[in-house]
Amino acid sequence: MTLHLYFARRFFVTFLIVTLLFLALMALVDLIEQMRRFEALDLTFAQILQIVALNAPGAIAEILPLIMILSTVALFVTLARSSELVVVRAAGRSGLRTLAAPVVVACLIGVFTVTTLNPIVAATDAQSKRLSELYRTGGTSALSISSDGLWLRQGTETGQTVIHAQRYSADADILYDVTFMGFERQGGPVRRIEAGSARLVDGAWSLRAAKVWNLTAGLNPEGTAARHESYEVPSSLTQERIRDSLASPRSVSIWELPGTIRQLGEAGFTTKRHQIWLQTELAQPLFLLAMVLVAAAFTMRHTRLGGTGMAVLVSVLLGFGLYFIRNFALVLGENGQLPVLLAAWAPPVAAVMLAVGLLLQTEDG
DSSP states (O other): OHHHHHHHHHHHHHHHHHHHHHHHHHHHHHHHHHHHHTTTSOOOHHHHHHHHHHHHHHHHHHTHHHHHHHHHHHHHHHHHHTTHHHHHHHTTOOHHHHTHHHHHHHHHHHHHIIIIIHHHHHHHHHHHHHHHHHHHHSSOOEEEEETTEEEEEEEOSSEEEEEEEEEEOTTSSEEEEEEEEEEETTSOEEEEEEEEEEEEETTEEEEEEEEEEEOOTTSOTTTTOEEEEEEEEEOOOOHHHHHHHHHOOTTSOTTTHHHHHHHHHHHTOOOHHHHHHHHHHHTHHHHHHHHHHHHHHHHOSOGGGSOHHHHHHHHHHHHHHHHHHHHHHHHHHHTTSSOHHHHHHHHHHHHHHHHHHHHIIIIIO
16 A cells, blocks of 8 residues: 555656646746737736636646646656666566556546536636637627527627527527617616617628617607617627637536536537537546556566667657547547547547557566
8 A cells, every 4th residue: 555655646746747847838838829919908917917827727628638648657767767666566566556556546637627627627718718808809798598599798898788689590690589788888778779680790780670779868768769671789799709609618617518518409509519528528537547558558667678768759659649539539529420429438448448458468468
């Protein structure tokens, strides 16, 4: 048990060091990108740094499998150079038993990623998008889907507009039986618009068969109401941003994802991407375990045998290959070319089987 705890502690410390190194590097790159992105706006360094900090959890979660394989390589290369693996083997402990502690730690990290890091990433990703939009347009926008239809909120420097539609096209670029409620920035409603349809064009909603009420205090709304065959309402929204809001499961916590999938299905939207994301997150512990096994299969060897550099290179390249194969399978799943469960679970299961086969060949063969 003492030896298991020793290996577990060494692996966890190595994982933390590699994670912090990648975090610092990615934060620096993102800082440069955000400064370039907002160079035309009068933002303080603290505001840009806030966006960078909000993006950091998502960046780490994205490359976690690669961090895991590099951590395993660093651990076993260090143990091999210090001859600790030789001592363990001389004591009669097999390589597979030596792997038990790192495997358990990897699984625990995977469970933590799914249950805790995923909701953190969802919250920080959504907040980062809200701040970015606030700095760009002076307002914020939001989208939600319920049994009542589609709800949108768009913001500008002068106020907010809440949009509700009973029906909508597949990409939500055309709304039907739509209502616009305009609000002052620090006040109540100032305008109500009802229209048969609204199409999102460049910088505006183009309305058809619209009726406009002026809700300014002291006026009779119905007496001042006007009908328009066509009418435009300025908008900071774009079709891409609406589609991203509808299709991006990243900003939804895994605990809320099943309910979101159900609501999207009831609203008539495709849920393939959300289902794939849910199953991929659930399979994350297994995939991290596979990364540990793959790296160990090539690096659990004494340095005196030579070829350590080549073994490290092969293990890292194989890990990268499995990572991109998994992402490719997810793309096929999102496009409907593979069943959801097969796309999400086949790569981790195949990676584990491949790694176990390599271990049995090198350790006990």
